[in-house]
Amino acid sequence: MLSVVIPTYNEEAMVPRTAAVIADVLDAASIPFEMVFVDDGSRDGSWDRIQDASAASSRVRGVRFSRNFGKESAILAGLSSARGDCCVVIDCDLQHPPAKIVEMYRLWQDGYEIVEGQKASRGSEGALHSLAARIFYAVISKATGFDMAHASDFKLLDRKAVTVLVNMRERCAFFRALSSWVGFKTAAIEFDVADREAGESKWSTLSLVKYAVNNITSFSTAPMQLVTVLGVIMLVISVVFGFISLAQKIAGQALEGFTTVILLQLFSSSIVMISLGIIGYYIAKIYEEVKSRPRYIIAEACGTDADGQPDQEALR
Template sequence: MLSVIIPAYNEEQMIPKTVSVIDGILCEAHIDHELLFVNDGSKDSTWEKIEEAASTSRSVKGVSFSRNFGKESAIFAGLSKASGDCCVVIDCDLQHPPEKIVEMYRLWEQGFEIIEGVKSSRGKESGLHKFAAKSFYEIMSNAVGFDMSRASDFKLLDRKAINVLLNMNEKNAFFRALSSWIGFKSTEVEYDVREREVGTSKWSTRSLIKYAVTNITSFTSAPMQLVTLLGVIVFIVGLATSIEAIVRFFQGTAQPGFTTVIILQCFTGSFIMFGLGVIGFYISKIYEEVKGRPKFIIDKTV
C-alpha cells in the first residue's frame, strides 16, 4: 500500500480539492493507498475539512497537532503514522504535480527505494528569493556532499528508508537533506512547480529565514568555521598594521593618535561578537537536543 503524507497549515480551501485530485489519480492507476493529512496547528477550519473528507472517503486519515510545530515535524509525524509499504510526501497546495506520484510508484515497483522529486523549474520567484535559495542550497550541498539545488520534499520513500529516518533521534531534523543522506537505491523524477490555485503561501520572509538557519545549523557545522576564518582575517590585518607601525616608528614618521588602535578594536570587537553569536546559536541547539522534547504532540486523529 502507498501512503500519501500531506502536511497542511491553514489549507481549508484546498483540502477537498486535494482529496479529490490525488484520490482520483491513484484510483485510476489502481494503486492501493491512504491519504494521511497532518494538520500542523492550523488556525482556520483545516481540521474540520479533514474530518469531513474522512467521513466520506475511506482512504482519508488525519492527524492534528496540539499547536504549530512546523513542516518538518508534520512530515515526521506522517511517516510515523503511515501504514504503507512506501510513502510519498506532497504539499497540500498541489504545487507538486500529483500525477507524478504514479510515476514514482512504478519506479518503486522496479526496485528503487528513494525516488526524489527534483525541480526542472522553480516557478515564479523574485530575484531576491532565487538568490537566497541558491545560497542556501549551495551551503547544504557542500554539507551533504551532493547537489541539492533542485531538491524538494516531494519524494517517495520505501519502508526501509522510512524506518531509518524514524530511528534518528534528532529534534531539528531536515527531512529534505536527511532523506537523501541516508543513501539506498535512488533515482529522480523531474517536475515543474505549479502555481497555487487558491490562497497564498504560508511562508513569510521571516519564517523562511528561520527555516534556512535552523536547517543549516542542524545539518552542518560550517557556520562555526566562519569564526576561525574571521580570526585569521583579524590576525592578518593586525599583523600588517603592526608591521606598518613598527616601520614608521623606526623611520621616525609615526603619527600621534589612536586611529589605528580604534580601527583594530572595532574590527576585532565586531568579529568576536559575531563569532560568539554563531557559537551561541549552536549551543542553543545542543540545549534543545539535550532536553529531549518530542518533535510534535498529537492532539487527535481521525
C-alpha cells in the same frame, strides 16, 4: 500499499481539492493507497475539512497537532503514522504535481528505494526569493556534500528509509537533507512547480530566513568553521598592521595611523561578537536537543485503522 503524507497548515480551501485530485490520479493508475493529512496547528478550518474527507473515505486519515510545530515535524508525524510499504510526501497546495506520484511509484516497483522530486523550475517566485533560495541551496549543498540545488520535500521513500528517518533521535531534523543522507538506491524525476489554485504562501521572508538558518545549523557545522576562518583573517590583518606599526615606530612616526587602530579595534570587536553569536546559537541547539522534548504533540486523530476501527495508534 502507498501512503501519501500531506503536511497541512491553514489550507482549508485546498484539503478537499487535494484529496480528490490525488485519489483520482491513484485510482486511475490502480495503485492501492491511503492519505495521511497532518494538521500542523492550523488556525482556519483545515482540521474540519480533513475530518470531512476522512468521513467520506476510509482511505483518508488525519492527525492534528496541539499547536504549530513546523513542516519538518509534520512530515515526520505523517511518516510515523503511515502504514504503506512506501510513502510519498507532497504539499497540500498541489504545487507538487500529483501525476508524478505514479511515476515515482513505478520507479519504486523497479527497485528504487528513494525517488527524489527535483524542481525543473521554481514557478512564479519573486526575484529576491529566487536569489535567496539559490544562496541557501548553494550553502547547504556545500555543507552536506549533496547537490541540493533542485531539491524538494516531494519524494517517495521505501519503508526501510522511512523506518530509518522516524527512528532518528535528533529533534531539529531537516527532512530534505536527511532523506539524501540516509543513502539507499535513489532515482530522480523532474517536475515544474505549479501555481497555487487557492490560498497564499504561508512563508514570509523572515520565516524563510529562520528556516534556512535552522536547517543549516541542524545539519552542518559549517558556520562553526566560519569562526575559524574569521580568526585566521584577523590574524593576518593583525600581522600586517603589526609590521606597519613597527615600521612607523622605527621611522619615528608612531603617532600616525591612530584612525587605523580604532577601525581595526571596531572590526575585530565585530568579528568577536559574530563568532560568539555563532557559538551561542550552536550551544542553544545543544540545549534544545538535551531537553529531549517530543518533536510534536498530537491532539487528536481521525480515520480508521487496518481493521476498520477508530485510529488510536496515531495518538501514541
